[in-house]
Amino acid sequence: MIARSIGRMAGQGAVFFGFFLLWEVLVRLVGMKPVILPPPTMIFASLAKNWSYLLANTWPTFAAVSGGFLIAALFGFLIAVGIAYSRWVSELTYPFLVAAQVLPKVALAPLFLIWFGFGLTPKIVIAALIAFFPIVINTARGLNSVEPELLQYMKSLGAGWWETFVKISLPWSMPYVFAAFRISITLAVVGAVVGEFVSSDTGLGYVISYANISLDTDIMFAGIFVLSALGVALFLVVVLIERLFLSWQIAIETTPQTM
Numbered sequence: 464m465i466a467r468s469i470g471r472m473a474g475q476g477a478v479f480f481g482f483f484l485l486w487e488v489l490v491r492l493v494g495m496k497p498v499i500l501p502p503p504t505m506i507f508a509s510l511a512k513n514w515s516y517l518l519a520n521t522w523p524t525f526a527a528v529s530g531g532f533l534i535a536a537l538f539g540f541l542i543a544v545g546i547a548y549s550r551w552v553s554e555l556t557y558p559f560l561v562a563a564q565v566l567p568k569v570a571l572a573p574l575f576l577i578w579f580g581f582g583l584t585p586k587i588v589i590a591a592l593i594a595f596f597p598i599v600i601n602t603a604r605g606l607n608s609v610e611p612e613l614l615q616y617m618k619s620l621g622a623g624w625w626e627t628f629v630k631i632s633l634p635w636s637m638p639y640v641f642a643a644f645r646i647s648i649t650l651a652v653v654g655a656v657v658g659e660f661v662s663s664d665t666g667l668g669y670v671i672s673y674a675n676i677s678l679d680t681d682i683m684f685a686g687i688f689v690l691s692a693l694g695v696a697l698f699l700v701v702v703l704i705e706r707l708f709l710s711w712q713i714a715i716e717t718t719p720q721t722m
Contacts, residue, residue: 531590605639
């Protein structure tokens with residue numbers, strides 16, 4: 464198992480190395496100007512040179528992403544429970560949720576600036592709005608996918624709604640919930656950066672936007688790399704938490720080894 468994981472990580476690292484090597488070679492062969500597309504070596508040099516500046520702007524983005532994701536997870540889960548167990552709630556809220564999802568959040572960003580002012584709040588709100596929809600849909604689907612026989616069995620034992628929800632419906636839906644979390648954490652990164660583009664003087668989105676205006680393309684790509692690393696790190700945190708909470712499912716799905 465360990466050897467397989469190491470081999471998989473080595474293969475993934477080789478893909479990244481090959482991508483950056485191809486990028487470096489093509490840029491230098493074509494003679495591309497660094498202001499248009501800098502080579503990776505120049506980007507990594509800028510990353511090392513401006514590391515403290517990029518790190519200082521990583522924390523505001525991390526706070527916006529984390530806050531938006533947690534709000535989306537909490538309210539998304541509660542609304543999903545209402546949709547799954549109440550036809551009235553489902554019929555009233557579902558069209559509104561779809562309409563809110565298709566509405567471009569970039570168009571709302573200036574409005575949030577007027578309502579909430581500068582600072583962390585508008586970025587958290589945009590991140591939460593973008594990350595909200597997958598959690599509602601997947602969680603409601605997971606709660607509705609419980610086998611009717613299990614629900615009937617719990618009812619025959621005299622279990623109430625809450626006991627059935629905690630012991631049957633919630634564990635059954637957790638794979639759907641964490642699948643939504645994996646999607647939503649990446650969407651929260653997008654939402655936070657959108658907010659930083661519009662109304663912020665801190666954060667990685669601000670770094671990228673300011674570098675674009677000043678034509679510091681190497682710093683802009685360095686900011687993009689750090690932002691990508693932040694998104695990947697948060698995604699892996701969600702995966703780790705999923706493995707901790709759903710270790711029972713992983714144990715069941717793992718094929719037992721035989722002699």
